[in-house]
Amino acid sequence: MDKPDRDTTLGETHDFRRRSTVRTISERAGVSTSTVSRALNGDGRISAKTRASVLAIAHEQRYTPNAMARSLVTRRSGVVGLVIGEVDNPFYPELLARLQFHFSTRELRFMLLHVGARSLEEETAHTLLQYQLDGCLIASATLYSRVEEICFRHRVPVVMINRIAQVHSCGVSCNNFAGGRLASQFMVDAGHRRIALVAGMAKTSVSEDREAGFLTTLSEQELTLAARKEGYSTYLGGLAAARDLIANNVQLDAVFAVNDIMAMGVIDAMREAGLRVPRDISVMGFDDIQAASWPTYDLTTIAQPVDAMVQRALDLLFERIEDPTRAGEDILIRGELRQRSSVRLP
Amino acid sequence: MDKPDRDTTLGETHDFRRRSTVRTISERAGVSTSTVSRALNGDGRISAKTRASVLAIAHEQRYTPNAMARSLVTRRSGVVGLVIGEVDNPFYPELLARLQFHFSTRELRFMLLHVGARSLEEETAHTLLQYQLDGCLIASATLYSRVEEICFRHRVPVVMINRIAQVHSCGVSCNNFAGGRLASQFMVDAGHRRIALVAGMAKTSVSEDREAGFLTTLSEQELTLAARKEGYSTYLGGLAAARDLIANNVQLDAVFAVNDIMAMGVIDAMREAGLRVPRDISVMGFDDIQAASWPTYDLTTIAQPVDAMVQRALDLLFERIEDPTRAGEDILIRGELRQRSSVRLP
DNA sequence: CTGAAAGCGCTTACAG
DNA sequence: CTGAAAGCGCTTACAG
Numbered sequence: 001m002d003k004p005d006r007d008t009t010l011g012e013t014h015d016f017r018r019r020s021t022v023r024t025i026s027e028r029a030g031v032s033t034s035t036v037s038r039a040l041n042g043d044g045r046i047s048a049k050t051r052a053s054v055l056a057i058a059h060e061q062r063y064t065p066n067a068m069a070r071s072l073v074t075r076r077s078g079v080v081g082l083v084i085g086e087v088d089n090p091f092y093p094e095l096l097a098r099l100q101f102h103f104s105t106r107e108l109r110f111m112l113l114h115v116g117a118r119s120l121e122e123e124t125a126h127t128l129l130q131y132q133l134d135g136c137l138i139a140s141a142t143l144y145s146r147v148e149e150i151c152f153r154h155r156v157p158v159v160m161i162n163r164i165a166q167v168h169s170c171g172v173s174c175n176n177f178a179g180g181r182l183a184s185q186f187m188v189d190a191g192h193r194r195i196a197l198v199a200g201m202a203k204t205s206v207s208e209d210r211e212a213g214f215l216t217t218l219s220e221q222e223l224t225l226a227a228r229k230e231g232y233s234t235y236l237g238g239l240a241a242a243r244d245l246i247a248n249n250v251q252l253d254a255v256f257a258v259n260d261i262m263a264m265g266v267i268d269a270m271r272e273a274g275l276r277v278p279r280d281i282s283v284m285g286f287d288d289i290q291a292a293s294w295p296t297y298d299l300t301t302i303a304q305p306v307d308a309m310v311q312r313a314l315d316l317l318f319e320r321i322e323d324p325t326r327a328g329e330d331i332l333i334r335g336e337l338r339q340r341s342s343v344r345l346p
Numbered sequence: 347m348d349k350p351d352r353d354t355t356l357g358e359t360h361d362f363r364r365r366s367t368v369r370t371i372s373e374r375a376g377v378s379t380s381t382v383s384r385a386l387n388g389d390g391r392i393s394a395k396t397r398a399s400v401l402a403i404a405h406e407q408r409y410t411p412n413a414m415a416r417s418l419v420t421r422r423s424g425v426v427g428l429v430i431g432e433v434d435n436p437f438y439p440e441l442l443a444r445l446q447f448h449f450s451t452r453e454l455r456f457m458l459l460h461v462g463a464r465s466l467e468e469e470t471a472h473t474l475l476q477y478q479l480d481g482c483l484i485a486s487a488t489l490y491s492r493v494e495e496i497c498f499r500h501r502v503p504v505v506m507i508n509r510i511a512q513v514h515s516c517g518v519s520c521n522n523f524a525g526g527r528l529a530s531q532f533m534v535d536a537g538h539r540r541i542a543l544v545a546g547m548a549k550t551s552v553s554e555d556r557e558a559g560f561l562t563t564l565s566e567q568e569l570t571l572a573a574r575k576e577g578y579s580t581y582l583g584g585l586a587a588a589r590d591l592i593a594n595n596v597q598l599d600a601v602f603a604v605n606d607i608m609a610m611g612v613i614d615a616m617r618e619a620g621l622r623v624p625r626d627i628s629v630m631g632f633d634d635i636q637a638a639s640w641p642t643y644d645l646t647t648i649a650q651p652v653d654a655m656v657q658r659a660l661d662l663l664f665e666r667i668e669d670p671t672r673a674g675e676d677i678l679i680r681g682e683l684r685q686r687s688s689v690r691l692p
Numbered sequence: 693c694t695g696a697a698a699g700c701g702c703t704t705a706c707a708g
Numbered sequence: 709c710t711g712a713a714a715g716c717g718c719t720t721a722c723a724g
Contacts, residue, residue: 022703032711033702033711034710047710066701074702087442109457114450130410132414295614296618368717368718379717384720393693411717412717415700415717421700
């Protein structure tokens with residue numbers, strides 16, 4: 001065998017070392033590379049016969065287009081940057097899975113720019129430009145205005161999930177205010193009067209809006225919060241907040257934690273103190289992460305419409321990739337009450 | 347203003363619309379583009395003076411290299427594909443965060459090819475080729491031999507985390523067999539004799555090796571398993587397995603769940619049945635995810651050396667990107683016992 | 693130490 | 709309906 005890299009088992013010589021290109025196809029088909037390119041991209045002007053021949057050869061040669069080369073000329077990479085935040089909160093991994101699912105449906109890939117709550121280095125944002133990313137998706141409750149600014153300066157469309165956009169970009173969120181109201185209404189209807197609230201990360205719209213909605217409905221019923229604690233949007237934060245409440249001997253009917261992961265901590269702290277949920281105290285969360293439906297918690301919560309959020313976010317992103325001059329939009333999608341057993345009913 | 351896109355506020359005309367390129371720099375510096383390229387890449391042959399001048403201009407023009415163009419000629423994209431598996435198990439999101447951290451340290455980015463346990467479509471693997479990815483990292487316990495095969499055929503180096511490589515690629519794992527032995531030894535030393543094992547996903551080396559190690563040490567002590575259940579590597583699987591054990595009235599001192607997320611389910615099932623951990627029954631896990639240290643579980647477990655695994659995985663990947671002919675290697679890193687309170691001591 | 697030239701693999705006006 | 713030519717923004721032998 002003097003040409004060990006040629007595979008003739010298909011009855012066709014096929015070189016595995018050198019990949020097939022528009023050039024190799026054009027030579028084999030006896031047409032120009034322009035024609036090959038057009039045929040491959042479904043350009044209507046190419047005759048059916050030529051197209052068929054080109055496609056057949058492309059298939060035979062196992063042709064895979066070189067996205068780098070294409071991007072260089074089209075100035076579209078087909079890749080979107082992804083920043084994903086507080087990965088300790090299962091909400092984000094679950095969101096990530098949905099994102100990837102919807103991405104694979106459309107013609108997009110994403111490049112991971114950042115994971116976790118730590119702040120984003122300038123340098124990371126740089127790859128955004130180097131790789132000519134078409135846009136950027138930021139799924140995080142905390143502030144990344146630096147990236148937003150860089151993207152804006154370079155006319156890279158940005159869509160935030162789970163956060164209201166600051167200035168220029170788009171945001172898709174659950175209607176956290178309305179959700180907070182729902183939670184509040186449900187608790188009050190259930191007869192609870194002495195209610196504590198465990199807040200999430202300070203200065204995030206997610207936490208603030210849920211709290212604001214909750215308080216609004218509460219005050220409409222002429223009620224006020226019996227207590228308020230910071231829970232930092234973590235399990236341990238929720239746990240500590242509830243322990244505090246207990247240590248301070250605050251008399252309570254119920255606790256509303258601004259998200260499920262904190263609610264889980266709250267429930268565990270209650271049990272630790274010998275209280276039973278919901279018999280002795282009700283607990284409610286927000287998000288409807290998977291763990292909310294575990295029998296141990298069986299958490300009554302407000303479900304975020306994750307799929308709808310992801311869909312709309314991708315829509316917005318696509319629209320702005322097509323037409324970068326479009327104005328920023330914020331979309332709020334209503335979440336719904338998921339009633340389980342952690343809130344005692346009358 | 348007839349040239350609204352020129353920003354002269356810096357005292358330098360700076361066009362935000364057209365990005366700076368080697369060309370614009372070369373014109374401004376009065377040298378060739380070759381020289382610009384070399385200066386930018388730290389080629390030793392360029393004089394200090396020229397380099398300084400080029401660098402200054404590049405900085406002034408806010409030059410960002412076009413990675414697409416570079417990749418086209420170097421045939422190196424600087425991007426690695428990432429497949430991440432069972433995202434319901436917090437181990438994977440936690441691993442992801444570490445991966446991203448170590449990635450940002452080195453000169454690599456990654457493109458998300460797949461998230462979740464569902465099987466990988468052929469099409470997804472295609473982007474691997476289209477984008478000329480330099481390698482692929484697969485973090486998943488389940489089998490993705492299809493990707494492995496595609497990568498092999500196209501000489502794309504693959505490194506698996508948490509799984510022994512099938513045929514050609516590299517694998518980096520915790521030494522699951524040794525870890526299983528550790529767990530077993532610890533339980534036996536603690537005086538447990540009637541032990542049940544909850545297995546993970548069938549046919550995964552992770553689960554099988556942990557089980558095999560566990561059984562080996564057990565049999566060295568002339569002991570056998572009191573029961574064995576499948577737990578499918580999920581919380582609900584662990585819960586169901588333990589409920590089964592209880593329903594069948596199996597007399598038990600302890601349960602070893604092959605991973606933490608199942609162990610959490612086991613503990614919750616025990617409590618549901620009124621048993622106390624560890625007083626009435628001991629439970630041990632494997633992985634040391636964050637939830638293992640939550641007070642509710644305070645799970646004794648075997649900690650996977652995640653950072654070391656990630657480091658070695660990236661090393662292997664780099665080496666094989668440099669020299670694709672290198673033989674596959676498997677690296678097993680020893681985990682360590684993390685003793686908490688879920689296993690009763692004598 | 694530096695430059696002219698060629699080329700990576702595509703796409704896209706411009707002609708015909 | 710198809711092709712020749714130019715070019716996207718880089719890098720890299722090859723000369724000098």
